[in-house]
Amino acid sequence: MLRLHDTMTRRLMPVEPLEAGHVRMYTCGPTVWNRAHIGNFRAFVFEDVLRRVLEQRFGRVTHVMNLTDVDDRIVKNAMTHGHTLEEETAPWIVAFFADVDALGIRRAHHYPRATDYIEEMVSLVERLDAREVTYRSDGSVYYRIAAFPRYGQLSGVRAVALVAGASGRIDADDYTKEDARDFALWKAAGQGEPGWETRLGWGRPGWHLECSAMNLALLGETIDIHCGGVDLVFPHHENEIAQSEAATGKKFVRLWCHNAFLQIDEAKMSKRLGNFLTLGDIVDGEEGRRPSTVRYLLAATAQYRKTLNYSDESLEAAKGAVDRLILFRDRLDATAPSRRDGDAVKLAARIRADFDACLDDDLNLPEGMGHVFTMVRDANRLLDEGRVDGPGLDALRQLVEHVDDVLGVLPLVDVERAATLSPEDRRMLSERAEARARKDWATSDQIRTALARRGILVEDTAGGQRWRPAG
RNA sequence: GGCGACGUAGCCAAGUGGUAAGGCACGGGUCUGCAAAACCCUGAUCGUGGGUUCGAUUCCCACCGUCGCCUCCA
Numbered sequence: 273m274l275r276l277h278d279t280m281t282r283r284l285m286p287v288e289p290l291e292a293g294h295v296r297m298y299t300c301g302p303t304v305w306n307r308a309h310i311g312n313f314r315a316f317v318f319e320d321v322l323r324r325v326l327e328q329r330f331g332r333v334t335h336v337m338n339l340t341d342v343d344d345r346i347v348k349n350a351m352t353h354g355h356t357l358e359e360e361t362a363p364w365i366v367a368f369f370a371d372v373d374a375l376g377i378r379r380a381h382h383y384p385r386a387t388d389y390i391e392e393m394v395s396l397v398e399r400l401d402a403r404e405v406t407y408r409s410d411g412s413v414y415y416r417i418a419a420f421p422r423y424g425q426l427s428g429v430r431a432v433a434l435v436a437g438a439s440g441r442i443d444a445d446d447y448t449k450e451d452a453r454d455f456a457l458w459k460a461a462g463q464g465e466p467g468w469e470t471r472l473g474w475g476r477p478g479w480h481l482e483c484s485a486m487n488l489a490l491l492g493e494t495i496d497i498h499c500g501g502v503d504l505v506f507p508h509h510e511n512e513i514a515q516s517e518a519a520t521g522k523k524f525v526r527l528w529c530h531n532a533f534l535q536i537d538e539a540k541m542s543k544r545l546g547n548f549l550t551l552g553d554i555v556d557g558e559e560g561r562r563p564s565t566v567r568y569l570l571a572a573t574a575q576y577r578k579t580l581n582y583s584d585e586s587l588e589a590a591k592g593a594v595d596r597l598i599l600f601r602d603r604l605d606a607t608a609p610s611r612r613d614g615d616a617v618k619l620a621a622r623i624r625a626d627f628d629a630c631l632d633d634d635l636n637l638p639e640g641m642g643h644v645f646t647m648v649r650d651a652n653r654l655l656d657e658g659r660v661d662g663p664g665l666d667a668l669r670q671l672v673e674h675v676d677d678v679l680g681v682l683p684l685v686d687v688e689r690a691a692t693l694s695p696e697d698r699r700m701l702s703e704r705a706e707a708r709a710r711k712d713w714a715t716s717d718q719i720r721t722a723l724a725r726r727g728i729l730v731e732d733t734a735g736g737q738r739w740r741p742a743g
Numbered sequence: 744g745g746c747g748a749c750g751u752a753g754c755c756a757a758g759u760g761g762u763a764a765g766g767c768a769c770g771g772g773u774c775u776g777c778a779a780a781a782c783c784c785u786g787a788u789c790g791u792g793g794g795u796u797c798g799a800u801u802c803c804c805a806c807c808g809u810c811g812c813c814u815c816c817a
Binding site for chain 2 (some may be wrong): 288299300301302303308309310311312314315316318319326340343344345390427428429452453454455456478479480499500501502503504505506507508510530531532533534535538539540541542543544572573574575576578579580582583585586588589590591592593595596599600603630636639640641642644645646649652653656657711713714716717720729730731732735738
């Protein structure tokens with residue numbers, strides 16, 4: 273049984289969807305004001321792994337991820353550039369999906385944009401008005417935290433302990449609120465600023481409102497799982513709870529999952545600190561890293577609730593792990609069944625059970641991969657000894673497929689390989705094969721060296737030469 | 744100041760009340776025309792100090808260190 277750490281109760285909770293065989297999941301998506309960096313993608317990759325496990329266990333998942341396409345930064349940039357909001361965000365949305373695809377992240381079923389749900393948000397505010405948890409000030413609408421006694425339950429942040437501006441991230445004077453803890457549901461917009469003329473007046477939605485409104489519209493009043501980075505626990509998710517539960521009177525989320533940060537040079541990777549890298553930086557940079565390596569690093573290097581360190585060495589190690597796995601898959605594909613049987617079927621069954629158990633235990637993919645690599649060693653030994661028969665090969669192949677159904681790196685490697693070989697590379701490979709056929713080692717080695725400089729590693733096997741991309 | 748997380752071999756990182764997975768790197772070996780891959784061998788007593796226990800890296804306390812959240816950052 274799959275169990276996940278629930279932020280609300282702070283314990284492992286079994287996943288039991290409200291509707292049998294159908295999990296409803298909402299994950300906080302990007303604010304499209306800039307290109308998302310790989311720290312952001314740690315969250316999206318984690319959520320993708322979760323989604324894949326949920327699909328294995330429950331069959332059906334409805335996954336919603338919002339695109340926040342209106343916020344203070346977007347408004348500011350749009351005005352600076354003379355863009356509409358849509359013009360300002362369009363390129364970043366395109367870039368986001370390019371990275372999602374490059375990292376093999378399964379696309380959510382819905383990517384609602386905040387700006388497409390203005391009416392839903394206005395209605396939600398009206399419902400909150402009816403519950404008397406709102407108030408007006410300077411044309412904006414605020415949520416009165418004092419009216420929601422459960423406030424703070426998710427984050428453990430006690431109301432009294434909150435110090436306005438303690439993080440140094442906001443100028444508290446910018447807001448005219450009754451209480452520093454209150455937050456804007458609807459923000460009055462100035463002349464010439466982007467906004468919407470609505471029943472709440474001229475303005476734009478506050479940050480948290482969209483998630484409550486779109487959850488309600490696409491998944492219903494109570495959802496099974498809601499995910500995001502730990503930084504969203506407070507205030508974002510706390511505020512979502514306050515909005516949603518005050519409006520519906522029902523439990524909003526049954527299980528809250530939050531992933532830890534990606535760290536670089538002993539600090540959280542973030543736009544604000546300027547210590548961030550995008551997928552493009554890594555893939556197009558000098559090292560020429562591959563998306564499959566980045567995915568492995570983000571998905572399988574550390575358990576999702578542990579801080580993960582980014583460094584060139586950790587990328588190198590991730591690459592090594594991907595190589596080991598892909599070479600093993602290749603070997604299985606290239607191997608003919610032997611007569612003798614070394615119990616590979618039993619080995620595969622045992623490792624599969626171990627792997628699944630690790631994932632069931634709060635998605636511990638790093639531990640699961642430990643079992644997988646133990647299997648790779650044992651299976652390679654059996655293959656060396658010629659002790660894997662037909663059923664054994666099938667079982668091992670199916671196991672690799674089962675593992676990668678969660679890990680998701682093998683298809684990326686296949687794409688990378690297809691894109692790596694130029695016509696010139698192909699010509700050199702066939703020349704080398706010919707040289708080898710006539711035992712012209714000098715020419716053969718020379719071409720191998722030349723290909724290596726072009727990023728193609730060639731190696732010889734009993735079945736002929738094979739190659740793989742370096743980097 | 745409030746709340747929380749973490750500290751395991753050169754690096755990354757699992758894990759357990761009974762003497763510690765896996766990946767990368769390093770060294771030796773088998774195999775190979777050479778190399779690669781693969782396989783074999785080799786490395787840590789788990790931040791520090793106490794406590795509980797027959798026994799703790801794993802539970803408790805203190806301390807040291809690192810990191811995060813505390814209003815629009817995944």
